[in-house]
Amino acid sequence: DTAVSQTPKYLVTQMGNDKSIKCEQNLGHDTMYWYKQDSKKFLKIMFSYNNKELIINETVPNRFSPKSPDKAHLNLHINSLELGDSAVYFCASSGHSGNTIYFGEGSWLTVV
Amino acid sequence: AQRVTQPEKLLSVFKGAPVELKCNYSYSGSPELFWYVQYSRQRLQLLLRHISRESIKGFTADLNKGETSFHLKKPFAQEEDSAMYYCALSGTSGFQKLVFGTGTRLLVSP
Known part of the structure; x- marks a missing residue:
């Protein structure tokens, strides 16, 4: 009964590769997010989608491209991975903007 | 601009001691x-929100608009309270993002 699920949980890949992280929520929420938690545990929003439309796009390199095929899914594709991309990426969703945000378990990305 | 400040990176207390995790916004x-x-190594979980004015796991937080603070308190810390705690802020109109503080690691020792 996982509310927000993301895959894979762990990903180790080489520099220069392209990888995707998938996220699905079964809460019926309209808004989904991607957050990045770096090695110092800082959490920062990357993107937010509402009903498949991009509404928040923080200063994130163009190598990161979110895709929302429907409002229950928000995938994150990363091109040409760099060492600095190593982090934990959290997917999240909320019913209405500003309401409680529910997080996935995180995807640990390690770029070597 | 939205900003959340958690001045302490680490707060270390003994079991049974009072805890206050500071947050200013x-x-x-x-x-x-x-x-x-x-x-x-787990997901972030909502502990509490100011509009609920409830106590979760013995924690409470009061919004002080004058001091722009939302400190988290617990009178008697337990070992299982050891975790990272993030204060976060969201606007209340239109599409708003949740902005997090830098987090405080609470370590409760026996």
Whole structure:
């Protein structure tokens, strides 16, 4: 009964590769997010989608491209991975903007 | 601009001691404030939000608009409270993002 699920949980890949992280929520929420938690545990929003439309796009390199095929899914594709991309990426969703945000378990990305 | 400040990176206390995790915010309108907790290698979970005015796991937080603070308190810390605690802020109109503080690691020793 996982509310927000993301895959894979762990990903180790080489520099220069392209990888995707998938996220699905079964809460019926309209808004989904991607957050990045770096090695110092800082959490920062990357993107937010509402009903498949991009509404928040923080200063994130163009190598990161979110895709929302429907409002229950928000995938994150990363091109040409760099060492600095190593982090934990959290997917999240909320019913209405500003309401409680529910997080996935995180995807640990390690770029070597 | 929205900003959340958690001045302490680490707070170490003994079991049974009182705990206060500090959070100050900056926001031009009326924000909504939250505390999230992250236990070791787990997802972030909502601990409490200021509009609920409830106590979860013995924790409480009061929004002080004059001091722009939302400190998290617990009178008697337990070992299982050891975790990362994040204060977060969201606006209340339109599409708003949740802005997090830098987090405070609480370590409760026996």
